[in-house]
Amino acid sequence: MAEATVVPYSQEQIxxxxxxxxxxxxxxxxxxxxxxxxxxxxxxxxxxxVSLTAILAPHLATHDPFQMNLADRLVRPSAAHWLGTDSYGxxxxxxxxxxxxxxxxxxxxxxxxxxxxxxxxxxxSGYAGGWVDTLTMRGIDTFLAFPGRLLAITLVAALGPTFLxxxxxxxxxxxxxxxxxxxxxxxxxxxxDYVEAARMTGEAEMRILFYQILSNCIAPILVLxxxxxxxxxxxxxxxxxxxxxxxxxxxSWGLMLSEARGYMELAPHVAVIPGLVISITILGFNLIGDxxxxxxxxxxxxx
Numbered sequence: 001m002a003e004a005t006v007v008p009y010s011q012e013q014i015x016x017x018x019x020x021x022x023x024x025x026x027x028x029x030x031x032x033x034x035x036x037x038x039x040x041x042x043x044x045x046x047x048x049x050v051s052l053t054a055i056l057a058p059h060l061a062t063h064d065p066f067q068m069n070l071a072d073r074l075v076r077p078s079a080a081h082w083l084g085t086d087s088y089g090x091x092x093x094x095x096x097x098x099x100x101x102x103x104x105x106x107x108x109x110x111x112x113x114x115x116x117x118x119x120x121x122x123x124x125s126g127y128a129g130g131w132v133d134t135l136t137m138r139g140i141d142t143f144l145a146f147p148g149r150l151l152a153i154t155l156v157a158a159l160g161p162t163f164l165x166x167x168x169x170x171x172x173x174x175x176x177x178x179x180x181x182x183x184x185x186x187x188x189x190x191x192x193d194y195v196e197a198a199r200m201t202g203e204a205e206m207r208i209l210f211y212q213i214l215s216n217c218i219a220p221i222l223v224l225x226x227x228x229x230x231x232x233x234x235x236x237x238x239x240x241x242x243x244x245x246x247x248x249x250x251x252s253w254g255l256m257l258s259e260a261r262g263y264m265e266l267a268p269h270v271a272v273i274p275g276l277v278i279s280i281t282i283l284g285f286n287l288i289g290d291x292x293x294x295x296x297x298x299x300x301x302x303x
Contacts, residue, residue, distance in 0.1 A: 037290070037291050037294055039287050039290065039291075040287055040288065040290055040291025040294065041291075042284070042287055043283070043284045043285065043286065043287025043288040043289075043290070043291060044284075044287075044288060044291065045284075046280060046281065046283065046284025046287070047284045047285060047288055049284075050100050050103075050104065050281050050284065051104065053097055053100045054100040054101045054103075054104040054105075057097045057098050057100065057101050060097050061093075061094040061097050061098065062082070062091060062093060062094055063081075063090075063091035063093075063094045064094070065090065065091070065094045065095045065097075065098045065251045066090070066249050066251075067090060067091075068088040068089050068090055069085070069088075069089035069090075070088065070089050071089065072085050072089045073085060073086070073087055073088060073089040074086070074087060074263060074266060074267040074270065075089075076267070076269060077269065081093065083096065083269070083273050084267070084269050084270065084273070086256065086259060086260065086270050087259060087260070087262075087263055087267075087270065088249075090249075092256070092269075092270065092273055092274070094251075095251035095256060096251070096253070096256075096273070096274065096277055098251040099251040099252055099253045099256065099274075099277075100281075102236070102246060102250065102251065102252050102253075103233045103236060103237070103252075103253060103281070104233075105163070106163065106166050106167060106170065106232060106233075106236045107170075107228075107229045107232035107233050107236070108229075109163070109164075109166075109167035109171070110166070110167045110170035110171040110174065110228075110232040110235075110236075111171070111174070111225055111228050111229055111232060112171070113167055113168065113171030113172070113175075114171045114172075114174035114175045114177075114178055114228060115178060115221070115225065117171070117172075117175045117178075118174070118175040118176065118177065118178025118179040118182065119178050119179075119182050119214070119221065121136060121140075121175075121178075121179045121182075122178060122179035122180060122181065122182030122183040122186065123182050123183070123186050123209055123210070123213070123214055123217075124136070124209075125137060125179065125183050125186075126182065126183035126184070126185075126186030126187045126190070127186050127190055127205075127209045127213065133183075136179070137183070140176045140179050140180065143175075143176055144176050148173035148174075149173075149235065149238070151169070151172070151173055152169040152170060152172075152173050152235055152239065153169075153239065153242070153244060155168060155169040155172070156169050156239055156244045156245075157244060161239075161244055161245055161246060161247060163246075166236060166239065166245065166246075169235075169239075170231075170232045170235050170236065171232075173235075174228050174231065174232070177224060177228070178221065178224060181220050181221065181224055182214075182217055182220075182221065185216075185217035185220055186209070186213055186214075186217060189213045189216050189217065190213060194212065195208060195212065195213065198212055219292075219296035222292050222296075223289050223292045223293050223296070226285050226286075226288045226289040226292055227285065227286065227289045229285045230281075230282040230283075230284075230285035230286050230289075233278070233281055233282060233285075234278070234282055236252070236254065237252070237253050237254030237257070237278050238254060239254065240252040240253070240254030240255040240258065241254040241255070241257050241258045242258075243258065253274050253277060253278050254278075256270075256274040257271055257274050257275060257278075260274070
């Protein structure tokens, strides 16, 4: 009978999956992840381009966005007018530059409003449970029964097309998404050991919820924020196209498309260029959302 061979215990430790520990390591690892995703890099560059354009609009513009010159109406792209002129002789490039300010301001205001209302609502609903959760979710379900775009149109038509009204109309329609996403995240986190440990140390329930549980729910919130920026820009452009956004002669991208409808055959660049800018901007935010999803996926940090 053959004797069994005993393999001595090795003192060499089994390598563990390494994950970034410090904040600096985390940022470096996140940057490495997003740089591996070429589409996310493209989205980041697009978003930075639009953001810087909005901030530096007065320095980047070549003409007055409101100055009309009927002698130069519907001029094709040239050295004097880089992207041509519209039906009133206004420089399209300059109006697009200033239009980025309108789009980004409305998107930022709408997303902030949706986050401020939706995140606490979903967090309290998921953490409290019971009748609080049931009542809150049934209210959210009732709210979702109304078409979001139709509700935004109704609010703007009733209150008037102002900056605050547009932010309110778009933000209110986006709020249920945050409430549902945060509720699901809180439900998955509140049963974990660190929550029970915090209770045993005597921490207040609200402190546990907003300082510990919500800090572990940031990932889905950030992904949703990036996607909602794209949604807010699209809704603002749609409302302006329908005449419910900023009134003329505001350089809104949607309003530029609306004014170009009658000149598609005569001067197609008047409509094509603003449409491309809207599409590229929305694409950039969507690509950023995909990149953020990859960053917050723990499997991306395995080595």
